[in-house]
Amino acid sequence: AQSVTQLDSQVPVFEEAPVELRCNYSSSVSVYLFWYVQYPNQGLQLLLKYLSGSTLVKGINGFEAEFNKSQTSFHLRKPSVHISDTAEYFCAVTPGGGYQKVTFGTGTKLQVIP
Amino acid sequence: DGGITQSPKYLFRKEGQNVTLSCEQNLNHDAMYWYRQDPGQGLRLIYYSQIVNDFQKGDIAEGYSVSREKKESFPLTVTSAQKNPTAFYLCASSDPTQGIYGYTFGSGTRLTVV
Numbered sequence: 465a466q467s468v469t470q471l472d473s474q475v476p477v478f479e480e481a482p483v484e485l486r487c488n489y490s491s492s493v494s495v496y497l498f499w500y501v502q503y504p505n506q507g508l509q510l511l512l513k514y515l516s517g518s519t520l521v522k523g524i525n526g527f528e529a530e531f532n533k534s535q536t537s538f539h540l541r542k543p544s545v546h547i548s549d550t551a552e553y554f555c556a557v558t559p560g561g562g563y564q565k566v567t568f569g570t571g572t573k574l575q576v577i578p
Numbered sequence: 579d580g581g582i583t584q585s586p587k588y589l590f591r592k593e594g595q596n597v598t599l600s601c602e603q604n605l606n607h608d609a610m611y612w613y614r615q616d617p618g619q620g621l622r623l624i625y626y627s628q629i630v631n632d633f634q635k636g637d638i639a640e641g642y643s644v645s646r647e648k649k650e651s652f653p654l655t656v657t658s659a660q661k662n663p664t665a666f667y668l669c670a671s672s673d674p675t676q677g678i679y680g681y682t683f684g685s686g687t688r689l690t691v692v
Contacts, residue, residue: 513679563628568613
């Protein structure tokens with residue numbers, strides 16, 4: 465079984481500052497990793513995913529994440545945040561390939577301060 | 579545009595009532611999922627279906643039932659046996675056979691017990 469830990473439940477950051485949202489996972493097999501964003505009272509939207517290949521993954525809205533196998537981490541970063549980035553962000557993991565159960569983290573609320 | 583439609587957006591249930599949440603997709607995805615979201619707990623899997631006429635229990639299936647009679651439809655019934663049904667319910671789909679490992683989510687149904 466796999467698990468996901470998002471260490472920060474809330475992250476306040478000033479507008480135009482950089483941000484990093486942390487995600488660590490545990491799994492005994494190789495994994496696929498995802499970041500999703502959720503705006504209030506809406507469903508989740510896929511930001512980016514790592515399946516294989518380059519460990520630096522670029523997604524939508526200027527976000528990127530780096531897969532670090534030795535640290536079992538998949539931290540999400542953005543060099544300069546905007547007010548519109550205020551949302552909740554979820555990290556998720558699944559064993560690679562086929563129909564596998566996806567495990568979600570508990571989420572990190574990003575609050576961008578003007 | 580392809581996507582997932584969940585209805586209704588808001589639903590109120592009286593004690594002892596069964597209610598059904600609708601989920602329809604036009605993405606031609608094989609797999610569909612139901613998640614429950616509670617504040618601070620992330621997403622928890624209720625049921626999932628990999629193919630028509632087949633579905634499996636997730637982590638918190640007690641008090642819920644589903645059907646998958648058509649590829650595009652995966653309704654969830656919250657029965658009176660579910661003691662704490664107030665939550666935000668999310669439907670999702672994917673299709674690993676098409677290399678689609680990330681989920682597409684609907685916009686959710688907020689269920690409240692009155």
